[in-house]
Amino acid sequence: MKKLFRTIVAMLMVVLSLFSLVACGGGNTESDSGEVDTDGNTIVKILFHVDKSSTEGQAYQKRIDAFNLEYKDRKIKASPSFKARSAGASGYETELLNNQVEGTLADIVTFDAPNTASYANSGLLYDISSLIDAETQADFYSLNKYNGKLYGLPIQESSAGFFYNKKIFSAAGINVSGYTVENPWTFDQFKQVCQKLKDYGKIPVDMRIDATKDEMAPYLLYPIIYAAGGSFTSADGYTATGYFNSPQTASGFQFIKDLISAGYTSYSIGATDFFTEKVGMYLSSGWTIPDLDNKYRDYFASRDDWGLLPYPQGSAKASATGSWSFGITANHHPDKSASIELIKYLTSPESSKAITDATGMIPVRKSVNPNYQVGSPEHTLLKQLELTGRERPVTVAYPTFTTSFNQVISGLGTGNVSDLLANATNTLQTEMNRLQQLR
Amino acid sequence: MLGTTLIILAVFLAVFAVIAIVDIVTAKKRKEVYRVKSSATAYLMLLPAIILAFLFILLPILYSLGYAFTDYYLLKPNDIKFIDIQNFKQFFAELGERGTLYHAIKNTVIFVVGVVPLQIGLALGLAIFVNRPGKGAKIFKVCFFAPVVISLSVTSYLWLQILSPSETGLLNSILGVFGAEPRDWLRDPNSAMICIIILSAWQGCGYQMLIFLSGLSNIRKELYEAASLDGASAWKKFTTVTWPGLRSTFVYIIITVFIGACRILTQPMLMTGYQDHTVTLSYYMYTQGYTYRWVGYSSAVAFLMTIFIGGVTFLQRHLLREKK
Numbered sequence: 001m002k003k004l005f006r007t008i009v010a011m012l013m014v015v016l017s018l019f020s021l022v023a024c025g026g027g028n029t030e031s032d033s034g035e036v037d038t039d040g041n042t043i044v045k046i047l048f049h050v051d052k053s054s055t056e057g058q059a060y061q062k063r064i065d066a067f068n069l070e071y072k073d074r075k076i077k078a079s080p081s082f083k084a085r086s087a088g089a090s091g092y093e094t095e096l097l098n099n100q101v102e103g104t105l106a107d108i109v110t111f112d113a114p115n116t117a118s119y120a121n122s123g124l125l126y127d128i129s130s131l132i133d134a135e136t137q138a139d140f141y142s143l144n145k146y147n148g149k150l151y152g153l154p155i156q157e158s159s160a161g162f163f164y165n166k167k168i169f170s171a172a173g174i175n176v177s178g179y180t181v182e183n184p185w186t187f188d189q190f191k192q193v194c195q196k197l198k199d200y201g202k203i204p205v206d207m208r209i210d211a212t213k214d215e216m217a218p219y220l221l222y223p224i225i226y227a228a229g230g231s232f233t234s235a236d237g238y239t240a241t242g243y244f245n246s247p248q249t250a251s252g253f254q255f256i257k258d259l260i261s262a263g264y265t266s267y268s269i270g271a272t273d274f275f276t277e278k279v280g281m282y283l284s285s286g287w288t289i290p291d292l293d294n295k296y297r298d299y300f301a302s303r304d305d306w307g308l309l310p311y312p313q314g315s316a317k318a319s320a321t322g323s324w325s326f327g328i329t330a331n332h333h334p335d336k337s338a339s340i341e342l343i344k345y346l347t348s349p350e351s352s353k354a355i356t357d358a359t360g361m362i363p364v365r366k367s368v369n370p371n372y373q374v375g376s377p378e379h380t381l382l383k384q385l386e387l388t389g390r391e392r393p394v395t396v397a398y399p400t401f402t403t404s405f406n407q408v409i410s411g412l413g414t415g416n417v418s419d420l421l422a423n424a425t426n427t428l429q430t431e432m433n434r435l436q437q438l439r
Numbered sequence: 440m441l442g443t444t445l446i447i448l449a450v451f452l453a454v455f456a457v458i459a460i461v462d463i464v465t466a467k468k469r470k471e472v473y474r475v476k477s478s479a480t481a482y483l484m485l486l487p488a489i490i491l492a493f494l495f496i497l498l499p500i501l502y503s504l505g506y507a508f509t510d511y512y513l514l515k516p517n518d519i520k521f522i523d524i525q526n527f528k529q530f531f532a533e534l535g536e537r538g539t540l541y542h543a544i545k546n547t548v549i550f551v552v553g554v555v556p557l558q559i560g561l562a563l564g565l566a567i568f569v570n571r572p573g574k575g576a577k578i579f580k581v582c583f584f585a586p587v588v589i590s591l592s593v594t595s596y597l598w599l600q601i602l603s604p605s606e607t608g609l610l611n612s613i614l615g616v617f618g619a620e621p622r623d624w625l626r627d628p629n630s631a632m633i634c635i636i637i638l639s640a641w642q643g644c645g646y647q648m649l650i651f652l653s654g655l656s657n658i659r660k661e662l663y664e665a666a667s668l669d670g671a672s673a674w675k676k677f678t679t680v681t682w683p684g685l686r687s688t689f690v691y692i693i694i695t696v697f698i699g700a701c702r703i704l705t706q707p708m709l710m711t712g713y714q715d716h717t718v719t720l721s722y723y724m725y726t727q728g729y730t731y732r733w734v735g736y737s738s739a740v741a742f743l744m745t746i747f748i749g750g751v752t753f754l755q756r757h758l759l760r761e762k763k
Contacts, residue, residue: 093729097732100513100514100516101513101516118514118732119514121514122514123514123515124514212712212714213709213711214712267604267626268603268605268606268608268623270603273605399730399731399732400731403713403730406713407713407715410712414627414628423538426538427538430533434733438510438512438515
């Protein structure tokens with residue numbers, strides 16, 4: 001009996017061992033991206049950077065459902081998956097990189113516009129220049145190009161500006177009606193408005209200088225550096241020395257430091273302080289519009305209570321642009337025809353309108369006429385995009401640019417601008433030199 | 440990659456099989472019938488655990504060690520070249536520049552030096568405090584252990600609220616009652632690491648408290664009674680009975696807390712982001728590997744870190760060993 005028991009236990013152990021091997025090996029199974037399902041449909045896998053239950057995620061899902069219905073007869077079926085961005089190790093970018101290493105990349109992925117250079121340079125993205133005709137390309141406000149080749153199509157456009165509380169401005173005797181995209185305010189005029197708000201007893205402006213853990217601060221603040229005449233990298237994206245630490249760049253960062261030093265902004269402004277009328281102005285993007293329209297009715301009953309001002313301008317003109325884009329991956333599936341059909345569908349004028357209606361962002365296609373009322377916040381953002389929009393630096397070292405920029409912003413409170421820029425430039429240049437060797 | 444993995448696995452299993460066979464054959468030669476049977480069963484039962492340990496512990500270590508000598512860039516996984524010790528040279532070159540790596544090592548040392556005595560001291564104090572009969576002690580045990588079961592991410596966000604730089608932040612509003620100005624605790628280089636040390640010790644000490652408690656329960660009551668009869672004070676009882684009784688527990692705790700402290704990552708990542716005044720070696724390694732995508736270099740950092748932690752652990756064991 002004992003012998004039988006031992007034999008059974010031993011056999012069980014062996015089976016378990018084999019099972020553990022099979023289970024562990026399961027993750028390496030070849031992806032069926034681009035393959036045909038049992039009904040004869042060509043499957044196009046697409047990975048989104050948002051949570052499925054979010055407003056944006058639901059908008060994507062609806063477009064995918066519509067695509068699957070429309071392309072049923074053509075036997076193409078989109079299969080979406082969603083992985084939300086996060087600050088920690090489980091974020092979207094990590095998922096994407098892991099898939100690249102495992103060889104399980106989806107056929108289409110979403111990516112933030114500044115990553116175009118590094119993804120294209122490393123061969124993650126597929127060159128779609130010849131697959132999108134010139135007329136269609138011309139209809140986009142911006143394109144994801146690197147070295148003259150097209151690697152992605154934006155999902156929606158973005159621009160940012162200074163949301164302001166009209167009630168506070170009126171009570172403080174501040175008139176900003178003359179400041180438009182065509183006739184922008186200057187850095188000095190910006191400071192004068194801040195001083196009046198401070199005199200009135202309000203925190204003048206939330207510049208989001210606390211948002212230095214991810215891409216938020218670089219996205220919102222880089223136009224100020226450009227507007228001051230500064231820059232970050234050379235045109236080829238491999239030189240930071242002489243650009244990131246130039247006197248003009250320093251003057252842009254000095255402007256932000258001056259705002260901190262004068263008490264016009266600080267790192268300690270709460271996330272909802274503008275929405276609860278403690279702060280006069282708030283630097284943010286179009287995604288704040290639905291919040292102001294719907295979430296804070298107690299403070300902002302209607303659009304008469306708030307407005308949007310463009311970026312102040314200096315020796316140059318600049319405003320924030322760039323958002324997430326669709327790109328076809330250079331994965332193991334050589335036939336990209338089904339993927340290109342899906343990407344065209346998702347960036348069509350109809351999809352562009354449907355997605356931006358849900359997110360509050362700007363449609364990516366010029367042919368979509370959103371009929372924004374002149375003077376409305378959306379109109380200001382669109383005008384900015386058309387007249388002063390300037391993309392973030394195109395460099396394969398963009399991740400290092402983000403951390404370097406964030407370190408400078410974070411250090412402005414106590415540090416010296418030139419010292420901070422010297423450190424940041426050194427770090428960025430070192431990284432660029434390393435990447436140059438990979439070329 | 441799968442092919443390489445299978446070859447390594449085959450070698451590993453072959454070594455394991457040789458050890459098992461030698462053991463069994465030796466037993467047979469000595470005609471130890473019972474040992475022959477029990478050895479065979481034991482090795483078979485060990486097999487699943489050995490394979491899992493191989494796949495999830497040994498294999499990643501082996502790959503990481505291999506990558507440390509390559510130019511592996513995460514976005515180019517199919518274009519890996521051997522570059523001998525370039526990554527290690529770069530590590531020491533970067534260290535000499537006193538840049539982020541220098542700050543990462545400095546901050547890690549500060550964290551380890553701060554958190555190890557604080558966390559162990561707190562754990563020991565709490566263990567002695569709750570090591571008493573009665574219902575009240577159980578409530579305290581649960582309270583002190585509760586932070587351990589909360590994830591570090593949640594704890595970090597909780598402390599972000601406590602340390603919020605605004606006037607309404609919990610700590611600032613309490614200090615404000617006494618007339619103190621609001622402070623940006625996590626952005627200030629003088630206070631950021633201290634805050635991270637305190638929250639980490641608070642979060643982790645409950646676990647060590649439980650281990651100390653089990654150590655305390657192994658100390659015979661008669662020793663305390665004898666000490667009392669000799670008129671020993673509470674402090675004397677602690678130094679002559681409790682502390683010697685907890686020696687092996689203490690060695691285990693100091694080693695595990697030290698290793699855990701060296702690997703600190705989540706708190707600075709979620710609370711301050713990648714800043715020179717809070718970046719740690721693990722965070723630097725993670726950023727190099729995942730954000731900047733230099734897996735080869737990141738693996739070299741991991742390798743050096745492993746050697747350092749292993750060396751210090753060995754030293755700790757040597758210094759803290761019980762002298763016969």
